[in-house]
Amino acid sequence: MKTFVSRQGLVWPRMAAAWAGLALCMVASGAEAQANRPAAAPANRPAANAAPAGGAQTFLIGTFNDWRALTTGKDKQKMCYALSEPKERLPKALKRDPGYLFISTRAADGARNEVAFKLGFAAKNGQDGTLTIGTATFALIASGESAFLKNPAQEAQLIEQMKRAQNISIKVASARGNETTDRYSMNGFARAIEAVAKECP
Secondary structure, three states: OOEEEOOOOOEEEEEEOOOOOOOEEEOOHHHOOOOOOOOOOOOOEEOOOOOOHHHOOEEEEEEEOOEEEEEEOOHHHOEEEEEEOOOEEEOOOOOOOOOEEEEEEEOOOOEEEEEEEEOOOOEOOOOOEEEEEOOEEEEEEEEOOEEEEOOHHHHHHHHHHHHHOOEEEEEEEEOOOOEEEEEEEOOOHHHHHHHHHHHOO
16 A cells, blocks of 8 residues: 655555545544544535545545545544645656645644645655745655655745645656656635634644
């Protein structure tokens, strides 16, 4: 099973999902020993075919254009996140697994609005990537198939810029030396991140 590693070192196993073409969701391994319940928000409902190891379920908080807000776990293991897939992936002919951008808030380790990318390929060791939003650029650091802001202190600044932007793009070199670019739409991001904040205050 492929995994996603958070900045704090948590491993998130991959699970199946089928919300309007969304191929998969990420859930925290810390919740794998608990069965989840729907959150209080009436809009929440379990994602179709979402049944990761241990019986944990992921619940859709809402869909906002190109973004989705989801939650999994409960109590100290609860995690909420906004998630989107890239609208464009270059080079187009390059074969790789699906990529995702998600912003997570996790009670277990106190993480709030952590910006993370699931690249869909192994990144080149020792080479950083870049995130471009408007005229601003942010340095990325890659680890395996994951990437984060190199400077975590910039996350709040980036989140605010994402709320006003139309799109962002990231460039990361693969372990095979391929220069890749993923472009993400920000259409619906502001509402998705607001929904996450309400579900995981």
